[in-house]
Amino acid sequence: MKFLRNLLASIFGTFIALGILFILFILIISAVGESEKVTVKQNSVLEIGLETLVKDYAPKSDDPFEEILGLSDEKLSLEKILNAIENAKDDAKIKGISIRSLGVNAGMSQVQAIRKKLVDFKESGKFVNAYADIYDQKTYYLSSVADSIFINPIGALDFKGLSTEVLFFKDFEDKTGVKMEVVRHGKYKSAVEPYLYNKMSDDNRNQITSFLKSIWNEMLIDISNSRNITIEKLNTIADNLLGRTPELAIENNLVDEVLYYDEYTSKLKLASGLSVDDKLNTISIADYISTGKGRLISTAPNxxxxxxxxxxxxxxxxxxxxxxxxxxxxxxxxxxxxxxxxxxxxxxxxxxxxxxxxxxxxxxxxxxxxxxxxxxxxxxxxxxxxxxxxxxxxxxxxxxxxxxxxxxxxxxxxxxxxxxxxxxxxxEQVKTNTxxxxxxxxxxxxxxxxxxxxxxxxxxxxxxxxxxxxxxxxxxxxxxxxxxxxxxxxxxxxxxxxxxxxxxxxxxxxxxxxxxxxxxxxxxxxxxxFDLEDKLNGFPFMQSKEKLLIKEIGLENYKLYQTLKHFSEMKGIQARMPFVFDIQ
The missing domain is CATH 3.90.226.10 (2-enoyl-CoA Hydratase; Chain A, domain 1)
Structure with missing residues (x-):
């Protein structure tokens, strides 16, 4: 009898404890929801930073626990970025756009689409300015659309043309005895070249050179139109690294002025119609999207x-x-x-x-x-x-x-x-048929x-x-x-x-x-x-697997890990792009 009484007491105690924890959990959720509510203030500048991964489609989960527990991977939707810029064009609270990014975690076509939308935004008469301590090529390509481009006095600008690198493993295979058996159709199907040769074939080099030049030319056309620099001059700048210092960047018209960020902030205030003593309100593209500006409102039935x-x-x-x-x-x-x-x-x-x-x-x-x-x-x-x-x-x-x-x-x-x-x-193998x-x-x-x-x-x-x-x-x-x-x-x-x-x-x-x-x-x-079980694999830190891996091994190594993982999961004959590339 005493045992049953103790058992029931334990069961009830467990339920009471779980109930208290659940109530506390709900209160925390409510508090977080209230504290993170974002509003667009008057005289705001929309700040575009693209360090977070940009995906064509990154729908927000309908499950509130995913975001609150930090289980969702950080990402931005290209569609929502473009919609946000479109909405900002007619938003009276947004005075202009500031491009400020430590790097651009997006593909070249995604950057080109955002850039095109910014060109359209400028037709509203609102300003677009850009600032960076260091411009890599993709960041500069995006920023070159701005009315004015600014750089830190001790900064740098990387403008040298596009390149990519392919690793070859044939000699490694010969030395280790571990190899890949390959069957292919297509002389350009060079995904398998690294396992067959110890250097790049002429056919592969020709195709890579061809599409890199084509992409580079598109970038040059856009930059030339925005900066009023001839394509010939831009290639000369790239060949001789004539943008590598702020002084050279100014001299060759890649940027407009050298200044510190506090000075840049003052320019944003003046462009917004404020005095230098007024407070400048900025809102990130992610926060602006969270206010509902990432979608275009329509009542059309079609x-x-x-x-x-x-x-x-x-x-x-x-x-x-x-x-x-x-x-x-x-x-x-x-x-x-x-x-x-x-x-x-x-x-x-x-x-x-x-x-x-x-x-x-x-x-x-x-x-x-x-x-x-x-x-x-x-x-x-x-x-x-x-x-x-x-x-x-x-x-x-x-x-x-x-x-x-x-x-x-x-x-x-x-x-x-x-x-x-x-x-x-x-x-040794044993089998029933031949x-x-x-x-x-x-x-x-x-x-x-x-x-x-x-x-x-x-x-x-x-x-x-x-x-x-x-x-x-x-x-x-x-x-x-x-x-x-x-x-x-x-x-x-x-x-x-x-x-x-x-x-x-x-x-x-x-x-x-x-x-x-x-x-x-x-x-x-x-x-x-939304797979809660999969997302909770990161306990006790309540982070997604992606966040944990990126934190431990870095973004570049995580991309390599994803590539190896996808290769290990391949089954059957593949109709796949010839190689994994990262254009720099």
Missing amino acids: KIAVIYAQGTIMYGEGNEDIIGQELMINSLRKARKTKGVKAIVLRVNSPGGSALASDLIWREIELTKQEIPLVVSMGDVAASGGYYIACNADKIFAQPTTITGSIGVFGMLPNISKLSDKIGINA GADYSLFEPMTDEFRAVTKEGVEQVYTTFLQRVATGRNMSIKVVDSIAQGRVWSGVEALENGLIDELGTLDDAVAYAAELAEVTDYKVRNFPNYK
Whole structure:
């Protein structure tokens, strides 16, 4: 009896403790919510800093616990940034924009879209100024749109042209006995080159040089128009590093004035119609978005659905960072069945991935086109599998700096047979049939290579057929611009892989034109699920896995970790961009 009494007392005590903790938790949530409420004050300057990761689509979770507990990864939505700048144009409380960023964590096409929106903002008559202690090239490209550009007296400006680097592992493989067995189609399909050679092939060097020059030229055109410097002079500045000091930057018209941040703040006050003794109110782009300015208000009954396909393509469900055929197919079906949706824009930002998943998405796009118009807008990258799911659209838009094409296929398997021989491991197989198979511990047989090559060729042939049909080209013409080659948006327009250079807004406007509607609003897809169990893996710190890893190993190493993780998760034949690149 005493035992039961103690047991019941313990149970009741536990419930009471949990109840108290729950009440305290609710009070904390309420307090946090009240303390972090943001308002736009009179005479404010909108401050644009893009150190936080910018994604094409970064929907806010409907679950309040995610943000309050700090479980959501820090990110900014490109769509909301552009909408915020558009809203700021007519917001009487916003006097102007200040670009101040320690770096730009966004792709080149994303930066170009933001820059274009700032050009449009300036037509309102409001000012755009920029300040930085140090300008890297991407930050300067964004900042060059400003009416006036300022730099710290002890600062620096990096303006030297674009470059990228590819690592080669062939000698490492020979020394360690760990290698990758490769089967590919496409002389430019250079994702596998590092495992086959110890230096870059001429074909690969030519394609990288070509699209880097194309992107660089787009940057120069924009900078030239804003700064009134000829493209020839800008290349001379880059060749001779004539912007490396504040003095040289002033001399070559890259910046307008050298001053400290407090002096810059005084200039912002004067530009806002204040005196230097008045208080300057600034609001960050993230806070401005949080007040509701990240969306455009419309009561139009008609809708244009924008479906975001961002990340590596992998067979399965998919999420915010991975394009899975299940999520894409469901989004396409839901969009075309949603009341008021008159057309769809598929926003693609992907280097490709699983050929099977790509084809399944392609098929659903074919079915969707039978019901409503479907237009594609390409972001930073829409290559290989990313192009596969775009090629059959009614019309394809890309930005000049988009990386696209890469119509090629490869298969890749790890092999440690030489290493196992060196360290004394012998693997013996027993099987019931004689069909070709593969072992990590044995050299790839000719029979297995032939079977794999057959699969790669079949996928490549299908890929060519999909593109030829979608783009109304002959297979011979498609093959001549395929072979795994990567193109910039400008080059893709020239060879017929896309129809027009333009932003997501341009694609949406054209989709509305196809649907014959003039008054419409945008509805975004997909809706991502919030996985509380996954997000709570970071306890007791209540941080997301991404935040913890970035904090421990740094942003650059985290990007490398993500790349290795995605490669380890690949299954089946891949229609993927030739390489992972980071343009500097």
